Amino acid sequence: MRLSTYFLPTLKENPTEAQIVSHRLMLRAGMIRQSAAGIYSWLPMGLKVLRNVEQIVREEQDRAGAQELLMATLQPAELWRESGRFDAYGKEMLRITDRHDREMLYGPTNEEMITDIFRNLVKSYKDLPKQLYQIQWKFRDEVRPRFGVMRGREFLMKDNYSFHADFEDAKKVYDTMYATYLRTFARMGLRAIPVAADPGAIGGNLSHEFQVLAETGESEIYYDAKFDELSANGQQPDPVALRELYAAADEKHDAANCPVPADRLKSARGIEVGHIFYLGKKYSEALNAVVAGPNGEQITVEMGCYGIGVSRLVGAIIEASHDDNGIIWPEPVAPFHVGLVNLRVGDAACDKACDDLYAKLQTAGVEPLYDDRDERAGAKFARMDLIGLPWQLLIGPRGLEKGLAEVKNRKTGERVEISIEAAFDKIVSSYQARHR
RNA sequence: CGGGGUGUAGCUCAGCCUGGUAGAGCGCCAGCUUUGGGAGCUGGAUGCCGGAGGUUCGAAUCCUCUCGCCCCGACCA
Missing domain, CATH: 3.30.930.10 (Bira Bifunctional Protein; Domain 2)
Structure with a gap:
């Protein structure tokens, strides 16, 4: 999934309504x-x-x-009268009357x-x-x-x-x-x-x-x-x-x-x-x-x-x-396994390396979230940390000159600079270890 | 259901006390400059000030009622 088209409305600040x-x-x-x-x-x-x-x-x-x-989510009141719970359940049960004045309820259980x-x-x-x-x-x-x-x-x-x-x-x-x-x-x-x-x-x-x-x-x-x-x-x-x-x-x-x-x-x-x-x-x-x-x-x-x-x-x-920076998804439930981050959108080498990796990861069965937006690196890091994907695969001009990518583990914070091929292998094998 | 708090721009909030044409930061749009941990400058769009009633020449602001949301307690998965 390309982040540029993904419906992901993140917030920088905490909404007041949310306390925990x-x-x-x-x-x-x-x-x-x-x-x-x-x-x-x-x-x-x-x-x-x-x-x-x-x-x-x-x-x-x-x-x-x-x-x-x-x-069904909607149930007839009659059934609950048989068990005696229609009256016993109290106000926690949402009661509904249909157009024929039949008593219904939305199932609480x-x-x-x-x-x-x-x-x-x-x-x-x-x-x-x-x-x-x-x-x-x-x-x-x-x-x-x-x-x-x-x-x-x-x-x-x-x-x-x-x-x-x-x-x-x-x-x-x-x-x-x-x-x-x-x-x-x-x-x-x-x-x-x-x-x-x-x-x-x-x-x-x-x-x-x-x-x-x-x-x-x-x-x-x-x-x-x-x-x-x-x-x-x-x-x-x-x-x-x-x-x-x-x-x-x-x-x-x-x-x-x-x-x-x-x-x-x-x-x-x-x-x-x-x-x-x-x-x-x-x-x-x-x-x-x-x-x-x-x-x-x-x-x-x-x-x-x-x-x-x-x-x-x-x-x-x-x-x-x-x-403090956000969610840390355990791998088995993570929405995406890896965030592929293009640190310099518009740079031909970065774009190419990222596009290649994006295609290869998909082919390998790993669903990456590809941050292809024209944003500053800092903003991208912060957002990736917030949404908490287990791995971040960072591609920037600095590392790319030496043929290196950076792999960051969201949980441990550990970052390693390795070759693009090695980074790809690392992501894929960690995925396969989790998903058999 | 008792107690407390709070509703103003997408988000965080100021303005209210002391009534006089609606504000900031972030976000959004455009442009330029930037570019490895939420950039800078310039310009722009965005509001039934939760709702209804009242007082007043005039209400975001004062009064009454009402609704929503949040927190504590009781209750509950």
Whole structure:
């Protein structure tokens, strides 16, 4: 993509409406634009990142055996009356009346609808288990939306619902999701700590929140220092080992009765990016989701549900990965892998070298963002740093005289001057290492 | 939903107290000079001063009502 034609409306200054860093940077980097409180439009570069995050979530859900579908955003009130939640959900649910005065709602979540689909279409225990998920926009009319996409009213969420003949099977999928979530967040360059959560009205004791560590997180969490050891050196922690460790949000943490000795107890701020629940028969009973068992008996199915805040993750990634100059995208979610910067547009040698590299990078499958605008070098550097692409490939007359290009790593700030061929190879191989 | 703040150019803000023809910087457009960390000079375009009502000869400015947005709390993914 040539920056001269790309729709990337960046801002030099922080908009006053944005108070936290991810919100500021998303606005400044031209990723989103606010429509109303807690409701955003995603501009091209923001959408690219959102799609990348979404795709990682999708791949991991698929790998775990879930099947994607897409449910309607608008739902009939009738279905929610069956579960009793039409009245119970309160003002957070956006209610709509259509032209025939039928009561509708914009889905804040989809347990009722998926259970309705399931009960109508699955009749035998032989079809179990089933895991169905979607990545769909939700609307929850929060009293106080805030922090940009971190707590929006409209948000993109992956919601997976599983159906089982018995608890043991439900537990198995729960455990699979636990591991899948760790893997999903790790692939985005995030460290997420699973925190045993209060299952609330649902009952049972199987519920975990996944908290991404970031200074600006909304909740304070306490955890066993062993978490850090298990995930040291960027290695994938063993889910089974993690399950044994203590972690709690501050409202549940009791310093007096904490099983972890004080010298091993760590605390940090967390952003909740995922939540998994064992639901039991809460919805299957209410909506009469039953299948025939091996002996012809009626079995009310067991259920689980597993959510990931996809749009929130974009904000969480920025909260966890930025510096004073802007965003630092982890490679797997970066909107472009490399920014190719022509430091002297109009100079025949620079133009040619850049055009060649641009074509070659595209051929190699690396999508570069090519800054071909007639701007000063300083302005280009600042903008590249702001939008946070993992690599910058700088071509200027100074280096070009010696046949050299400069490769800058956005994260470490390290810059090396190497031959153009070597620079090309470096970019391509780093890309291939990430994208197989 | 309680408390606090804030709405003036695309962005950041001044002007309001003390009423008298709408301002700056950045950005945008044109030209010249520049050219490796957000350049300089010259010229130019851009505003229902959030909205409605009121006071007044006259309102961005004073009064009343209202709406939006942001922050804290409660609530929530």
